[in-house]
Amino acid sequence: MGQMFTDSLVSAFFLIVGGDRELWSVVFLSLRCTFLACCGAALTGVPLAFLLVNHVFPGKRLVILVLNSLLALPTVVVGLFLYVLIARRGIFGPLDMLYSPTAITLGQMVLILPLIAMLSYTAFSRLDSRCRETALTLGASAWQANKTVLREARFAMVGAVCAAYGRGIAEVGVSMMLGGNIQGYTRTMTTAMALEYDKGAFTLSLGLGLVLLLVSFVLNIALGCFQGKLDP
Amino acid sequence: MPPLYELRNLRRSFDGREVLHIDHLRVDEGELYALLGANGAGKSTLMRILAFLDSPSDGELFFRGELTQKRQEALHRQGVVFVPQFPVMFTGSLLYNVEYPMLLKNVPAAERKSRAMKLLDVVGLADLRKAPARHLSGGEAQRASIARALAAGAQVLFFDEPTANVDQRSTTEIIRLIRELWSSHGLTIGITTHNADIAGELCPRQIFLAGGRVVKRHILPGGRVAMPAKLSLSPSGRPCALLPPEALWGTEAAGRGAVLRGLSSVAAGVALRLSLTEGREEDTLLQDEESLALASALRLGDTLEVRVHGIHHSAREHDDGGVSF
Structure with a gap:
């Protein structure tokens, strides 16, 4: 067993270094889908968190409660709900999104939106509430004051996006149920790994696993550099 | 303008x-x-x-x-x-x-x-x-x-x-x-x-x-501060000057001297015996309408007793305006 693991690891290494076409197409699709999902979730989640921290409105506590509950949402549940919506006979069926990279992106966005929103909410809450007031008293307009608050919370925000990216790229349920694991079209790293494992082909599976680890490692390094640069 | x-x-x-x-x-x-x-x-x-x-x-x-x-x-x-x-x-x-x-x-x-x-x-x-x-x-x-x-x-x-x-x-x-x-x-x-x-x-x-x-505004020469102090009769009938809650700042960094200077601006030249009172009793007495009447009735040389935190302090204000403990 140990010998098999070592052999697979070495083969996986050469697969990565050798630029295996199939492997890299899967990797790029995964990176692209999760990147777009992160952008979408950040563009929605950050303003939502800002609204929750700075405004009082009916149902605010309920929104926070729901978002907190959604943090533990299983990926298959997201996949199932969205499947019902975008399947051919669903409300959004005419858009013909099922089994496409768009569906994977959408699913991952729904999955990581609560994470980005709640981590941003925590970041804004921890930020000195007088920060905005200081900006205002120094002559900032409301828009400039909001920008200042975002700037002050930027490190925590990048941390939130990195955490969300990690959750998005490592999930299987959404990609499998909404993407369908179609070779060369919707096959992502995790669905490919699951498939290769089922087939007993550990080499590609391990190679993809290594790339996943590498992505996580790079993300953490980037975060560390960002922290060092911006948090004097 | x-x-x-x-x-x-x-x-x-x-x-x-x-x-x-x-x-x-x-x-x-x-x-x-x-x-x-x-x-x-x-x-x-x-x-x-x-x-x-x-x-x-x-x-x-x-x-x-x-x-x-x-x-x-x-x-x-x-x-x-x-x-x-x-x-x-x-x-x-x-x-x-x-x-x-x-x-x-x-x-x-x-x-x-x-x-x-x-x-x-x-x-x-x-x-x-x-x-x-x-x-x-x-x-x-x-x-x-x-x-x-x-x-x-x-x-x-x-x-x-x-x-x-x-x-x-x-x-x-x-x-x-x-x-x-x-x-x-x-x-x-x-x-x-x-x-x-x-x-x-x-x-x-x-x-x-x-x-x-x-409550009161005073600009005194030489930077002296006029404190809003209210005076009241103690339950025993003895004269008792009470420090209102807003006077308590005088007991912090400024020290008791500031409090005394404030009191003396209400009843100038009065020798003071100061102690501090806390709690409900103070709040009750603060509402006493007799406080102003007592302040105007005080004469030079009268002794006031003030209780704060149950500790008695005595002090004397001299003719030159200084206060000694």
Whole structure:
């Protein structure tokens, strides 16, 4: 067993270094889908968190409660709900999104939106509430004051996006149920790994696993550099 | 020329609880004044309203003769800077923080930097220009916030407890800076403090607040502070001067001397025996309508007894105005 693991690891290494076409197409699709999902979730989640921290409105506590509950949402549940919506006979069926990279992106966005929103909410809450007031008293307009608050919370925000990216790229349920694991079209790293494992082909599976680890490692390094640069 | 601020029947409530009620108050351009009072007296609330960071619940606030409206707050805020007790420094260098107000106005980089350096020089922090602003000490942060306020083109400056969290040396420096800003730059400056000595030393005008109301205003020669003290009869019928809650600040940094000076302004020349009382008894006695009658009935040489915290202190005020314990 140990010998098999070592052999697979070495083969996986050469697969990565050798630029295996199939492997890299899967990797790029995964990176692209999760990147777009992160952008979408950040563009929605950050303003939502800002609204929750700075405004009082009916149902605010309920929104926070729901978002907190959604943090533990299983990926298959997201996949199932969205499947019902975008399947051919669903409300959004005419858009013909099922089994496409768009569906994977959408699913991952729904999955990581609560994470980005709640981590941003925590970041804004921890930020000195007088920060905005200081900006205002120094002559900032409301828009400039909001920008200042975002700037002050930027490190925590990048941390939130990195955490969300990690959750998005490592999930299987959404990609499998909404993407369908179609070779060369919707096959992502995790669905490919699951498939290769089922087939007993550990080499590609391990190679993809290594790339996943590498992505996580790079993300953490980037975060560390960002922290060092911006948090004097 | 209209006054800088005029407040008429201004009220501020939080959750139905009224924390500020000013019948009438006028502040002129170029004044240096202190808002004095105990914690919860309404000093900071009033200051935040004057700095247009909060709005009154009711009443009228005139700014340069013009009745202010809520939607015009951003406009009025230009040139009015509020410096909180613990100034907020943005992440980045001290120089960035001083440049910040000029960045908002798109001042060209070279001009911005040179002006920020000059201002840092004025407050004596030029050497720390590259230091992370969030790591400054309390005194340095106060001075940095003065430079930043000047960079914002402040004409009216508010300081909330500017010396509350700094050492003696920094206190002296901050007082010097505030005085210089007032005398040389002609700014209108308001400070809140519960330190009567600092208010007396720095500000020609003191406004006393208690329970959200202006209780008494005195400008005494030589920086002496007139305290709003109320006198009452003790339950035993013996004369007893009670310190109202707003007088308790006198027992902190300013010491008992400030309290005594305050009492003596109510009943000048009276030799005092001072002790302190706390709790409900004090609140009850404070409502006593006889207090003013007793104050006017006191004569030179009478002895007063005051209880606070159950500890008896005795003191004597001399003919020259000094107090000995």
